Amino acid sequence: xxxxxxxxxxxxxxxxxxxxxxxxxxxxxxxxxxxxxxxxxxxxxxxxxxxxxxxxxxxxxxxxxxxxxxxxxxxxxxxxxxxxxxxxxxxxxxxxxxxxxxxxxxxxxxxxxxxxxxxxxxxxxxxxxxxxxxxxxxxxxxxxxxxxxxxxxxxxxxxxxxxxxxxxxxxxxxxxxxxxxxxxxxxxxxxxxxxxxxxxxxxxxxxxxxxxxxxxxxxxxxxxxxxxxxxxxxxxxxxxxxxxxxxxxxxxxxxxxxxxxxxxxxxxxxxxxxxxxxxxxxxxxxxxxxxxxxxxxxxxxxxxxxxxxxxxxxxxxxxxxxxxxxxxxxxxxxxxxxxxxxxxxxxxxxxxxxxxxxxxxxxxxxxxxxxxxxxxxxxxxxxxxxxxxxxxxxxxxxxxxxxxxxxxxxxxxxxxxxxxxxxxxxxxxxxxxxxxxxxxxxxxxxxxxxx
Numbered sequence: 001x002x003x004x005x006x007x008x009x010x011x012x013x014x015x016x017x018x019x020x021x022x023x024x025x026x027x028x029x030x031x032x033x034x035x036x037x038x039x040x041x042x043x044x045x046x047x048x049x050x051x052x053x054x055x056x057x058x059x060x061x062x063x064x065x066x067x068x069x070x071x072x073x074x075x076x077x078x079x080x081x082x083x084x085x086x087x088x089x090x091x092x093x094x095x096x097x098x099x100x101x102x103x104x105x106x107x108x109x110x111x112x113x114x115x116x117x118x119x120x121x122x123x124x125x126x127x128x129x130x131x132x133x134x135x136x137x138x139x140x141x142x143x144x145x146x147x148x149x150x151x152x153x154x155x156x157x158x159x160x161x162x163x164x165x166x167x168x169x170x171x172x173x174x175x176x177x178x179x180x181x182x183x184x185x186x187x188x189x190x191x192x193x194x195x196x197x198x199x200x201x202x203x204x205x206x207x208x209x210x211x212x213x214x215x216x217x218x219x220x221x222x223x224x225x226x227x228x229x230x231x232x233x234x235x236x237x238x239x240x241x242x243x244x245x246x247x248x249x250x251x252x253x254x255x256x257x258x259x260x261x262x263x264x265x266x267x268x269x270x271x272x273x274x275x276x277x278x279x280x281x282x283x284x285x286x287x288x289x290x291x292x293x294x295x296x297x298x299x300x301x302x303x304x305x306x307x308x309x310x311x312x313x314x315x316x317x318x319x320x321x322x323x324x325x326x327x328x329x330x331x332x333x334x335x336x337x338x339x340x341x342x343x344x345x346x347x348x349x350x351x352x353x354x355x356x357x358x359x360x361x362x363x364x365x366x367x368x369x370x371x372x373x374x375x376x377x378x379x380x381x382x383x384x385x386x387x388x389x390x391x392x393x394x395x396x397x398x399x400x401x402x403x404x405x406x407x408x409x410x411x412x413x414x415x416x417x418x419x420x421x422x423x424x425x426x427x428x429x430x431x432x433x434x435x436x437x438x439x440x441x442x443x444x445x446x447x448x449x450x451x
Contacts, residue, residue, distance in 0.1 A: 209344060
């Protein structure tokens, strides 16, 4: 149920009390105390004061006339979407995994198949309340005294403050989504068609690259009725269907979460695409929550890494999302085929709406369409390389082609490279203004040095 807004005020008071208590017990940096995370970079956890914001998990108000929703920062998109769909609307951009929180998507970078029209999650922000490291709570909007923090908060990853409440755009939905799957045999025609489809009337646009001559463009539209419905929540695997049918129909909620059952295609790594394994797991365990637990367990104990070494293989996890100008997309795809070799690859176009000011730490040129490449797997080779070798190849190619890389996963930038790519001069000014006592880690320290 939508929560009483008065409860939000009470939670703010209780939070301020807890933060004052933390401030009195030492100089360790603040950290967010969470039981789950969608970050995929190792962390060298030093001493931190862990701040528990788990109470901030409520949907506060849904305004279907003005097309926005007020929601607390630790609310998962699964919970938010469940509430908004009851009133016939959805957040304008819903990231792919149910466990992603709204505040996390704003502090990081969230994208999905509506991004060709609405931009990234932070492009749909109207205002947000930010808990500053010193304990103050400020409301940030594009037109008020905290506009610099409004535009500086996205991609700050909890180094400038934490989002307690966010107002995000919504859009009306229909009960069903019709999706067309169009195959292409070369990357030039594929990206040309992708760009053209973004300029049409499709509500959703994305794609999947299965190989050099096998790329599928997916375009979806809301519809009032469906002649049949597909169900990818149990025995059937969504991404495989892209190669098997030219048209598909889903309930809108099933379309929104179409990737979560198999976390795109990551379920294959734990043999969860085997029908018997799927049956034994059951639909309640076929989701990104389960795969996250398994992957974190494996990262901790290194089982697959040890097995690879027994076979004489060296492994490196390459889990990346990068945004490349569409004109350079075929060139970047050729680089991935040549140097990385991970397949499939998720493709999602994004065009930032024209804001009053660009977002400081994730600057996308407003008049340029970008293409997000999502590739997540382990690269194996007979030859030993320095740590981060393949991730460094990716970073250098992204920079060379005028793109930008998300920071939720491993990064190996030098300080100079990072400063150039992520506007560190402007960031340091924000840091000095909103965290003068350095209660929170810096962005480079957190995202590259893994502090």
